Amino acid sequence: MTTTDKHHDTASAGDRNAHYESLVDPVTDWTTDFDHMHPAYNANAPEIWQQLREGCPVAHSPRYGGTWLPVSHEDVSAIAYDTEHFSSEDVVVKRIKPTGESRPYGGAPPITSDPPFHHHARRVLLPAFAPQKISAMEAETRAFCHGLIDKFGSAEVVDVADQYAKHIPPAVIAHMLDLPLEDGELFREFIHVALEGIAEDQEVRQAGWQKLDAYLDRRIAERSDNLGDDLLSFLLTAELDGNRLHPDHVRGTVALLLIAGIDTTWSAIGSSLWHFARTPSDLARLVAEPELLPVAVEEMLRAYAPVTMARTVAKDVEVGGCPMKAGDWVLLPFPAANRDPAAFDRADEVLIDREINRHTAFGLGIHRCVGSNLARMEVRIALEVFVERFPEFELADPAAVTWSVGQVRGPRSLPIRVRSRATARAK
Numbered sequence: 523m524t525t526t527d528k529h530h531d532t533a534s535a536g537d538r539n540a541h542y543e544s545l546v547d548p549v550t551d552w553t554t555d556f557d558h559m560h561p562a563y564n565a566n567a568p569e570i571w572q573q574l575r576e577g578c579p580v581a582h583s584p585r586y587g588g589t590w591l592p593v594s595h596e597d598v599s600a601i602a603y604d605t606e607h608f609s610s611e612d613v614v615v616k617r618i619k620p621t622g623e624s625r626p627y628g629g630a631p632p633i634t635s636d637p638p639f640h641h642h643a644r645r646v647l648l649p650a651f652a653p654q655k656i657s658a659m660e661a662e663t664r665a666f667c668h669g670l671i672d673k674f675g676s677a678e679v680v681d682v683a684d685q686y687a688k689h690i691p692p693a694v695i696a697h698m699l700d701l702p703l704e705d706g707e708l709f710r711e712f713i714h715v716a717l718e719g720i721a722e723d724q725e726v727r728q729a730g731w732q733k734l735d736a737y738l739d740r741r742i743a744e745r746s747d748n749l750g751d752d753l754l755s756f757l758l759t760a761e762l763d764g765n766r767l768h769p770d771h772v773r774g775t776v777a778l779l780l781i782a783g784i785d786t787t788w789s790a791i792g793s794s795l796w797h798f799a800r801t802p803s804d805l806a807r808l809v810a811e812p813e814l815l816p817v818a819v820e821e822m823l824r825a826y827a828p829v830t831m832a833r834t835v836a837k838d839v840e841v842g843g844c845p846m847k848a849g850d851w852v853l854l855p856f857p858a859a860n861r862d863p864a865a866f867d868r869a870d871e872v873l874i875d876r877e878i879n880r881h882t883a884f885g886l887g888i889h890r891c892v893g894s895n896l897a898r899m900e901v902r903i904a905l906e907v908f909v910e911r912f913p914e915f916e917l918a919d920p921a922a923v924t925w926s927v928g929q930v931r932g933p934r935s936l937p938i939r940v941r942s943r944a945t946a947r948a949k
């Protein structure tokens with residue numbers, strides 16, 4: 523892995539949020555008409571969940587053809603474990619609902635697969651994400667993070683969402699799949715289509731998907747003629763019950779890895795830096811007690827869990843006293859479950875030495891994140907290197923911080939004033 527020179531987004535983060543706001547109707551009541559695609563949702567999510575928890579633990583909105591939003595740990599968990607009444611055929615809420623025709627496979631196995639196929643699709647992936655495979659990538663990831671910081675030069679204020687966090691996961695997954703590092707910018711475009719861009723016009727979305735399909739087809743064809751020991755070659759030669767994976771299966775899984783593995787971890791790294799930039803006592807503690815880092819990472823994942831998934835109701839069912847009808851969307855906000863006082867002591871406080879922390883950031887049940895070892899390694903190394911190089915840093919302009927839009931939550935613009943070890947010492 524080496525660093526790229528392409529660092530800054532052209533459109534400012536503020537412009538992007540104004541654009542997203544223009545795509546959805548205004549929201550005046552989060553309990554009866556919420557819209558997770560409104561930029562105000564992610565910017566204020568913990569407050570919105572708290573408001574819902576106190577009033578109506580399973581909120582409903584007529585948007586997207588009818589969407590439920592449970593916020594208690596109990597309800598989120600019940601739905602995640604109930605694969606009889608809830609399908610994963612499409613895990614991203616959008617205007618067009620899935621028809622049920624692609625069950626049990628879905629377009630991006632295993633995340634879009636239901637039992638019994640899900641089990642097989644998941645099993646294929648597990649060896650590539652085993653702990654020993656991930657620890658083998660640690661040194662390279664550390665060097666990559668140092669390379670990104672070297673590029674900051676002598677700048678005192680750095681947008682660490684844009685110039686640091688967002689580059690680490692694409693580099694790691696490109697390395698695993700043996701795809702060019704320069705394609706990182708394209709991967710982020712695909713993520714935009716799949717997640718942030720769901721409120722865009724249908725033609726814009728269609729063009730984005732076609733570009734992703736064409737990209738995957740090209741890379742898969744190239745690799746089929748030139749197999750190596752990378753993850754893409756592995757998928758091309760892997761077998762299920764004695765047969766190679768269907769080409770659509772390979773394509774869908776690679777698309778999933780590009781989408782599921784990037785802005786999730788980018789968001790987790792960004793939120794962690796946001797926390798330490800505004801909590802100097804926690805930063806000082808981490809500098810003084812570096813052995814606390816793995817425990818602190820778990821608390822970052824709990825408190826700032828980036829991923830909300832979705833299900834569609836497969837058979838009518840009642841949850842929390844609410845009648846859910848076949849075809850309804852259900853958002854599964856694992857981050858809200860992590861802040862439920864019924865499940866965690868001092869749930870809304872961030873305790874970087876929290877001892878008991880059975881958080882749900884990586885999901886619950888059969889779809890629990892396959893990439894959790896990798897994600898944990900990336901977040902830990904990104905923080906370790908950042909704190910080593912900058913033992914003191916703070917928000918440069920709290921008003922300039924902006925958040926992503928949609929089901930993955932994390933800072934997208936995060937200007938931070940940094941002080942290197944030498945400068946901090948000279949103070």
Ligand code: HEM
Pocket residue numbers: 602610613632633634644647695778779782783784786787790827828829830831832856882883884885886888889890891892893894896897898
């Ligand atoms: C902090 C970073 C990450 C978070 C918080 C996260 C979270 C999640 C969650 C909540 C699920 C469950 C989905 C559901 O119930 O529908 C999931 C599934 C999945 N994640 Fe992650 N993820 C992260 C990083 C990654 C990475 C780095 C990869 C791989 C490159 C990855 C690959 C997957 C896959 C393949 C699944 C589907 C598993 C299945 O359906 O059996 N994730 N992730």
